[in-house]
Amino acid sequence: MEFGVNFFPVVDPAKKSASDYFDECLRLVSLAENLGFEHVQCVEHYFSPYGGYLPDPVTFLAAAAARTSRIRICTGAVIPAFTHPLKLAGKLAMLDNLSHGRLDVGFGRAFLPQEFEAFGIDIDESRARFDQGVEVCRRLWSERDVVWEGTFQQFGPVTMLPEPVQKPHPPIFIASAMSQESCVAAGRAGYHLQVVPSVTSREQLQSMLSGYREAWREAGHPGRPRIQIKYTCYVAEDRAVALALAETFELNYVENMAQAVASWGRARSDAYRGYEQFVEKVKKYDFRSSHADNKVLAGTPDEVRDQIAVLIDWFGADPTLSLQFNPGYIAYGDAERAMRLFAEHVMPAYVGLEHAT
Amino acid sequence: MEFGVNFFPVVDPAKKSASDYFDECLRLVSLAENLGFEHVQCVEHYFSPYGGYLPDPVTFLAAAAARTSRIRICTGAVIPAFTHPLKLAGKLAMLDNLSHGRLDVGFGRAFLPQEFEAFGIDIDESRARFDQGVEVCRRLWSERDVVWEGTFQQFGPVTMLPEPVQKPHPPIFIASAMSQESCVAAGRAGYHLQVVPSVTSREQLQSMLSGYREAWREAGHPGRPRIQIKYTCYVAEDRAVALALAETFELNYVENMAQAVASWGRARSDAYRGYEQFVEKVKKYDFRSSHADNKVLAGTPDEVRDQIAVLIDWFGADPTLSLQFNPGYIAYGDAERAMRLFAEHVMPAYVGLEHAT
Ligand SMILES: [Ca+2]
Ligand SMILES: [Ca+2]
Ligand SMILES: [Ca+2]
Ligand SMILES: [Ca+2]
Ligand SMILES: [Ca+2]
Ligand SMILES: [Ca+2]
Numbered sequence: 001m002e003f004g005v006n007f008f009p010v011v012d013p014a015k016k017s018a019s020d021y022f023d024e025c026l027r028l029v030s031l032a033e034n035l036g037f038e039h040v041q042c043v044e045h046y047f048s049p050y051g052g053y054l055p056d057p058v059t060f061l062a063a064a065a066a067r068t069s070r071i072r073i074c075t076g077a078v079i080p081a082f083t084h085p086l087k088l089a090g091k092l093a094m095l096d097n098l099s100h101g102r103l104d105v106g107f108g109r110a111f112l113p114q115e116f117e118a119f120g121i122d123i124d125e126s127r128a129r130f131d132q133g134v135e136v137c138r139r140l141w142s143e144r145d146v147v148w149e150g151t152f153q154q155f156g157p158v159t160m161l162p163e164p165v166q167k168p169h170p171p172i173f174i175a176s177a178m179s180q181e182s183c184v185a186a187g188r189a190g191y192h193l194q195v196v197p198s199v200t201s202r203e204q205l206q207s208m209l210s211g212y213r214e215a216w217r218e219a220g221h222p223g224r225p226r227i228q229i230k231y232t233c234y235v236a237e238d239r240a241v242a243l244a245l246a247e248t249f250e251l252n253y254v255e256n257m258a259q260a261v262a263s264w265g266r267a268r269s270d271a272y273r274g275y276e277q278f279v280e281k282v283k284k285y286d287f288r289s290s291h292a293d294n295k296v297l298a299g300t301p302d303e304v305r306d307q308i309a310v311l312i313d314w315f316g317a318d319p320t321l322s323l324q325f326n327p328g329y330i331a332y333g334d335a336e337r338a339m340r341l342f343a344e345h346v347m348p349a350y351v352g353l354e355h356a357t
Numbered sequence: 358m359e360f361g362v363n364f365f366p367v368v369d370p371a372k373k374s375a376s377d378y379f380d381e382c383l384r385l386v387s388l389a390e391n392l393g394f395e396h397v398q399c400v401e402h403y404f405s406p407y408g409g410y411l412p413d414p415v416t417f418l419a420a421a422a423a424r425t426s427r428i429r430i431c432t433g434a435v436i437p438a439f440t441h442p443l444k445l446a447g448k449l450a451m452l453d454n455l456s457h458g459r460l461d462v463g464f465g466r467a468f469l470p471q472e473f474e475a476f477g478i479d480i481d482e483s484r485a486r487f488d489q490g491v492e493v494c495r496r497l498w499s500e501r502d503v504v505w506e507g508t509f510q511q512f513g514p515v516t517m518l519p520e521p522v523q524k525p526h527p528p529i530f531i532a533s534a535m536s537q538e539s540c541v542a543a544g545r546a547g548y549h550l551q552v553v554p555s556v557t558s559r560e561q562l563q564s565m566l567s568g569y570r571e572a573w574r575e576a577g578h579p580g581r582p583r584i585q586i587k588y589t590c591y592v593a594e595d596r597a598v599a600l601a602l603a604e605t606f607e608l609n610y611v612e613n614m615a616q617a618v619a620s621w622g623r624a625r626s627d628a629y630r631g632y633e634q635f636v637e638k639v640k641k642y643d644f645r646s647s648h649a650d651n652k653v654l655a656g657t658p659d660e661v662r663d664q665i666a667v668l669i670d671w672f673g674a675d676p677t678l679s680l681q682f683n684p685g686y687i688a689y690g691d692a693e694r695a696m697r698l699f700a701e702h703v704m705p706a707y708v709g710l711e712h713a714t
Contacts, residue, residue, distance in 0.1 A: 012518075013519075013520055017454070017519075017522075018450075018451070018454040018518070018519030018520070019454040019455075019457055019458075019522055021454075022451075022454055022455050026423065046443065046447065046515075046517075046518070047515050047516060047517065047518060048518070049518075052518035052519070053451075053518055053519045054451070055443070055444065055447030055448060055450075055451065055517075055518065056415070056444060056447055056448035056451055058413070058416055058419075058448075059415055059416065059419045059448045059451045059452055059455070060419070060451065060455070062415075062416045062417070062419035062420045062423070063419045063420060063422060063423035063455050064423075065420060066383065066419070066420035066421075066423035066424050067423050082441065082443075082444060083440075083441070083444060084439070084440070084441075084476060086403065086412070086439075086475055086476060087412065087413060087439060087440060090403065090412030090413055091412060091413035091415075091416045093375075093412075094375070094379075094410075094411070094412065094413055094416045094417065095416060097374070097375040097376040097379055098376075098379050098416070098417070098420050100376055101376075114515075117512070118443055118512040118513075118515050119441060119443060119512070120510060120511065120512065153477060154477065155474070155475040155476070155477065156475070158403075158404050158471075158475050159404060160403075160404065160412075161369075161370075161375070161403070161404060161405070161406075161409035161410055161412070162370070162374075162375030162409070162410045163370055163375070165374075165376055
């Protein structure tokens, strides 16, 4: 099993400046590279403390690439709906060059109505914009004289520069929050997968992953599908310390998510059937049951190691766990300690395990 | 007088990979910081060897910021017409945070018809898109609950995150190729100025600068206007070596520019009256007269020092000269030597001179 690091800033200027947040993230990026983590990744969100420090993941990741030489640089995810594909393909290709071929591109569909509203995009088009956005980037990276006659953009022939280092193009991941259907489509297309277990039941996620793996296999794609599963991770020698931090910053996450998804109370879209549940889920949030359900990793190194054993039992040893060590406005020292304890006492128990299964 | 470094890649994969180009630029960025240059900047262009390695200047500059701690980080320029303002303001604010307040933002209007065509934007709208793009970024950086009812986008109320480090917003430069009118408008608005002397006569540029300075003064803005003038700079102990490199890479620039502007032969826009001259100018290009006219800096350190004395006589000592030391596919060693010789033998003669006048 491999482990990565993810960044999802649920923070606002009153709690921690963006400058301090980025400084701390970049220190953790360098540390993660030294400690053997496989990737770093970050989200794309706007306007609110729910991720809004990262309106452009590529900008942050270019800085991360400049500070490192081995670790994979991963978007988690970029949203094609909010960037013209010529711009998106171009800057991701720049990042693949700046990182010497270390880029993994996660594409997401987005789900917050206020983001679509601000960009003047009908949320009912989000599926089509996502599908076409992935396809047009893939073509711009791997073909010359591309002519594109999409629903939302038309251009060409153009040959995109720079060309990516990785051929035919950087690995593509599909970020899927809770859709079985999009997991199956990703497997069929030979794309990799990013999932967020906090918004699904264990059974839902198991079903999404098995549908994905089966679709990949049936399509006969070479190689192995890569799956990233995202967790927030609190580790301390003292159990009470870890759990207190976890409760504080999980509640911080849930409260800010509640405000961000509040617009689902008024927005309704056939394209997001079931997303109204978000609002209900958020209302019913209980830290203890979330922890008991292994939706969050928290405790001593031993306890977190045991939680991961359960996750492997549920989801297999082949996924990469993408871990957030610095959620919310946590103090830098707490994040660094968690990452170091994880690397020293948890990671070694599972590294290489995916090859044994 | 201060000196910066600019990057305008006129290169294609057959000559130098983007990965090598970026590596060399980042080495020069670190060296420039150590040698006392004031800023680094880069262009935005697409699809062709005429700048096409840099479809997103912010991505490159985020890497440059991550490798440095003092030097100013400058866009030269970003094109509002090609990026949604929420995205553009957001990623530039990220860059201001990543660089701890070292960002200078040059905004440009763009002029290549094929870029507008690919983005599906009417080139006749370029002036309005530029003016509104600068204004909406300025507001998103400095105000809360922004409501924007522009011609091309409508949104709000939104509060952009992250907020910039520099208050009320990062310094704004207007990139002006050959328009007296836009220089005057920039001065009136209290914006700084970026100009490219290679496309104007000396008299035109003098008139642009005096119109700009006068407009700034008459509007009663506090502080001093900042002016950046861009040159390519070839320095070697051996005059013949410097001039041979200069001729090679100036011709490389002109040939690739000729191809990039060829579409002006078919495109006509009232918004770019006179731009058809580009095609004629490019046809008539002569390296010796360009050098004699001080459109390019080339020679021994003594000779380049003398050229700059003439520029100061023409344009004053207050502009910052933004110098490209690695044009085209020049060997890295030639670029580094030029930068070192310039810093050691040319720069000291002029540093601080603007305060003496
Ligand atoms: Ca600070
Ligand atoms: Ca691996
Ligand atoms: Ca609708
Ligand atoms: Ca190389
Ligand atoms: Ca200065
Ligand atoms: Ca027109």
